[in-house]
Amino acid sequence: MGTTGTRQAYEFPTGCAPPLGQIRAWLREQLSETGRITIADTELLTTELVTxxxxxxxxAAELRVxxxxxxxxxxxxxxxxRPHLRPCRPAKPDPTSPHxxxxxLVEAISTEWGVDTGEGYKTVWAEIPVL
Known part of the structure; x- marks a missing residue:
């Protein structure tokens, strides 16, 4: 990734489903200096948050890494x-439900995650260990 600490942003096209394949490719490009496990974990976690x-x-309005x-x-x-809709800590999933x-997964992969809200927006964030 360019400079440590520099936020790289991915802008989403409006009116369509998120292009998850393009997002994963963008993440691989941004994280090319980290290890394969870190990249794979970041791809999985990010696609969950975007979905x-x-x-x-x-x-999603914007993705930053x-x-x-x-x-x-x-x-x-x-x-x-949608700042009024806040994700909550996961309960034990119903084994018969596809959702x-x-x-x-986010909780299992990340070292920490949370939600920040402001006027008219919500940010769900997570931190993945660099391995």
Whole structure:
């Protein structure tokens, strides 16, 4: 990734499903200086966050990824425009349901994750260890 600490942003096309293949390719490009495991974990976690924004919050507005200075993590931030809808800590998923495992994956892969809100937006973020 260019400069440590520099946030690289991915802008989403409006009115369509998120192009997950393009997002994964963009992430690989941004994280080319990290290891394969870090890239794979970041791809999986990011597609979960983007998919959640698409399915539950009228789509993702922006995706940012960066390596915070002085820390061994990749930070992913996904913005949407539905601040009143906040994801909650995952409960035990229903084994018969095809849904309900995304945030459990985020929690398992990340060292930490959370939600920040502001006027007209919400950011769901997660940090993935650099391995």
């Amino acid at each position: 959640n924004a698409h399915e539950h919050a009228d789509g 960066f390596l915070p200075s002085g820390r061994d993590v990749v930070r992913v931030e996904v913005d949407d425009r 309900g495992r995304g945030l459990a």
